[in-house]
Amino acid sequence: MGSFACVFGDLERSPEDIPGFAALWQAAAPDTAFDAMGCGTFRTMSGPVEKYVVESVRQTLEGHAVRPEDVTHLVLATSDACLRTLGRDCAVTVLDALGMTRCVPVVLSFQQCCSSLAALRYGWELFSDEDVRNVVLVSLDFTPDDGDRVKSFALFGDAVASCLISRDAGGPLRLASATVKVDHSGLMGRDSFVSRQKVAQAAFAKVFQESGERLDDVTRVFPTNLFQPVTLFNATIAGVPRDKLHFADTLRAYGHCGNSDWMINLVDHVEAVGMRTGEKYLAQASAPGFFACGLLVAT
Template identity: 55%
Template sequence: MSGISSFAYVAGDVEGRPEDIPGFDDLWRAVSPDTAFSAMGTGTYRKMTGPLVPYVADCVAKVLSAHGVRPAEVDRLVLATSDGALGLLGRDVAVEVMRAAGLTACVPAVVSLQQCCSSIEALRYGWDLAAAGARNVVLVALDRTPDDRDRVKSFALFGDAVAGCLISRDHGGLTLAGTGLAADFSGMVGQDTFASRQAVARAALDRAYGQAGRAPADVTKIFTSSLYTPIAGFNAMAAGQARGLLHFQEPMTRYGHCGNADWLINLMDYTDKTGLERGALYLAQASAPGFFACALLEAST
C-alpha cells in the first residue's frame, strides 16, 4: 500500500503588501468596486524574485529529505500548475528541474488546464502511478505571477509558491481514499451561476465520497483554496460544508492565494499546528472557474 507524506513548500522569498502594488486602489476598484478590500482577509503575499527552477528544486530536496530518499530513487516527477502559469514554464522546464534536483532516473509529466484544481488531479495520477509499480513519485504544485498588477482579482490576491509531497510504496502517511473532479463549461467561459457552481462541487464531492464509501460527516478538516474569506465561505455553503471545517485563513492571510499549491500549504499549516489524527479522514479541495476537485485522505500514521 502506498502512502502520501513528506509534505514541503517554498514560498516566494519577498513579502509584499497589497497597497504596495502600483495602482492597487484602481486595480481593486476595477475588479470589485462595491467591496472594501479590508473585508477580504488578506494581509500580505509572497513574491518570487528569481527564476522558478531553483524554488522547485529546493522544494523537491525538502520532500526527499524527510524520508532520506535519494534523488536517483525517484521514478516519476509530476508537475502541476494552473493554466496561466503553464505558458511561463518553458519547454525545457522538466529537464531543468531534473538536472537541478538530481532526478536523473525519473520520468516527468505535467498536469494542467484545470486551473487551481490541477494539483488534485496530479495527486490522483501520481497515486495511480504508484499503484502501477512506481516506487517513489514526487508531486510538485507550482504557481507564480510575474506581474504584480495581475495578482489583484475579484476572488483572491495571488502569491507565489511551490509545494510538494512524496507518494511512495516504502513510506506510510495519508491514503488516498477517493477523488472527484467535475467541470462546468459555463464557468470556463464566465457564465456560471450559483446553481452551476453548486452542481459542479456536489458532483465532484459525491464521486469522491462514493469511491471511499464515506460520508461528509466523517471529515475532520477541509483544506481548501485560499480565496478571500467571504468567497471561501460562500463556496462552502454552496457545497453544503460547514464553514468551521475549512482550514485556510491563516496561510491565506500570510501568503495570499498560491494557485494550485493552496491545499498542500493549508494541510501543512494544520499539521504543524494540530497534527493529523490516526484514522481521521481529511478533505483536500480546490475550486476554480469551471472546475471543482477534491480528494479524501485518510491518516494511517
C-alpha cells in the same frame, strides 16, 4: 503519502506595495472594502521558478530519506496562466539540479487551481506499474506581473508545494479517493449559483461514494484560498460546515497561491495541531468551470 514541503516566494509584501493597488482593486471590485477580504501579506519570487521547485523537492526527498535517483516520476501541476511562462527546459533543469537521473517528468494543467488534485490522482494511479517506487508531486503557481495579482475573487501570491507518494518509504496519509468535475457553463463564463453548486455536489458524491466515507466524518477541509467571503460562500453552496475549514491564517499570510493552496493549508494544520490515525481530511479546489476534491486518511 507524506513529506510535504512548501516554499514561498522570498519577498514578503503587502497589497499596498503593488503599484496602483487602489485603482486595481477599484476596477476589480468597485465599492467593496478590501479590509474585509481576509488578506494580509503575500510572497513573490525574485528568481526563476525552477529554484523554488528544486528547494521544495529537495525538502520532500529529505523528509523520507529518499535518494533522488530512486524517484521514478516527477508530476508537476500548474495553472493555465503559469504553464505558458515555464521554459521548455524547466523539467530538465529541475531533474539535473536534483540528480534525478531515472525520473520521468510529467506536467498536468488546463484545470486551473484544480490541476494539483488531478495530478495527485494521476500520481497515485502510476503505482499500478510495479516498477514505480517513488513519485514526487509538485504544485507551482506564480504571477510575474504585479498588475495581474489583484482579482475580484483573490489576491495572488507565489509558492511551490510538494509531497512524496511512495511504495517503500510510507507516509502518514493515503488517498482514499479523488476527482475533478467540470462545469461547462463556468468554462464559457456563464456559471451560476446552480451550476457551481451542481458541480461541487457531483464531486463530493463521487469521492464519498468511492471511499465509503461521509462529509460528517471529515476532520478538516482544506480549500482554495480565495477571498474569505468567497471561500465561505463556496463552502456554503457545497454543503461544507464553516467550522471544518482551515484556510484563514494561510490566506492572511500568503494570499491565493493557485493550485498549491490545499497543500499549504494541510501543512499549516498539521504543524499547528498534528494528525491522529484515522482522521480524514478533504482537499478541495475550485476554479471557473471546475471543482476538485480528494479524501485523505491518516494512517
